[in-house]
Amino acid sequence: MLILVRHGESAWNAADRFAGWADVALTEVGREQARDVGRRLLDDGCVPTVAHTSVLTRAVSTADLILDACGAATVPTLRTPLLNERHYGALQGLPRTAAVERFGAAQVARWRRGISDRPPADAAGHGESLADVRARIRPYVETVLFRVLDAGDPVLLVSHGNTLRMLRQIVEGLTDAQASALELPTGGYVRYEDVSVLRRAC
Numbered sequence: 381m382l383i384l385v386r387h388g389e390s391a392w393n394a395a396d397r398f399a400g401w402a403d404v405a406l407t408e409v410g411r412e413q414a415r416d417v418g419r420r421l422l423d424d425g426c427v428p429t430v431a432h433t434s435v436l437t438r439a440v441s442t443a444d445l446i447l448d449a450c451g452a453a454t455v456p457t458l459r460t461p462l463l464n465e466r467h468y469g470a471l472q473g474l475p476r477t478a479a480v481e482r483f484g485a486a487q488v489a490r491w492r493r494g495i496s497d498r499p500p501a502d503a504a505g506h507g508e509s510l511a512d513v514r515a516r517i518r519p520y521v522e523t524v525l526f527r528v529l530d531a532g533d534p535v536l537l538v539s540h541g542n543t544l545r546m547l548r549q550i551v552e553g554l555t556d557a558q559a560s561a562l563e564l565p566t567g568g569y570v571r572y573e574d575v576s577v578l579r580r581a582c
């Protein structure tokens with residue numbers, strides 16, 4: 381079983397600011413969203429035995445709260461930057477409304493959901509398109525994730541909006557347009573009971 385979770389609401393989700401690799405904490409709403417996922421997994425008898433998260437605090441905290449709430453606090457957890465949110469370059473920290481005023485709604489929409497549109501780079505030259513994120517996570521999906529799923533472990537994977545968009549494209553075999561249109565709310569999750577279907581789609 382694979383359980384994909386988008387982290388709970390962060391301070392910058394609440395403030396409508398681009399987060400990317402900025403290490404923003406969960407709000408109390410986000411913490412409760414995470415605990416709620418854990419309680420639902422427990423009720424459904426879907427307690428993970430392995431967890432994978434990004435290295436960003438909002439994902440790590442979400443995983444910890446989920447695992448605590450479903451009685452699985454001691455399961456082995458892999459934290460990897462491969463599961464980080466897309467790097468949003470110079471947009472990080474900017475309110476979305478300010479970005480729209482400065483660059484126009486159409487350009488901001490392309491940076492947010494266009495597959496190969498890379499946001500403007502930050503001072504250090506960083507900034508990833510969705511295609512860059514897909515290339516970053518593909519080796520993780522094909523070697524690390526599938527190896528654990530093949531061992532039969534129910535895996536909890538906590539990541540980010542754009543990273544999960546690309547991860548779902550890979551494991552569900554979605555087109556670019558379908559992947560770009562995916563919207564998982566903060567604290568939202570998708571559960572795949574039969575992971576052999578995912579292997580075929582990959």
Ligand SMILES: O=C(O)[C@@H](CO)OP(=O)(O)O
Nearest residue numbers: 397398399400465492541
């Ligand atoms: O700020 C971000 O890092 C992401 C996810 O919340 O934003 P967007 O949905 O605009 O890609």
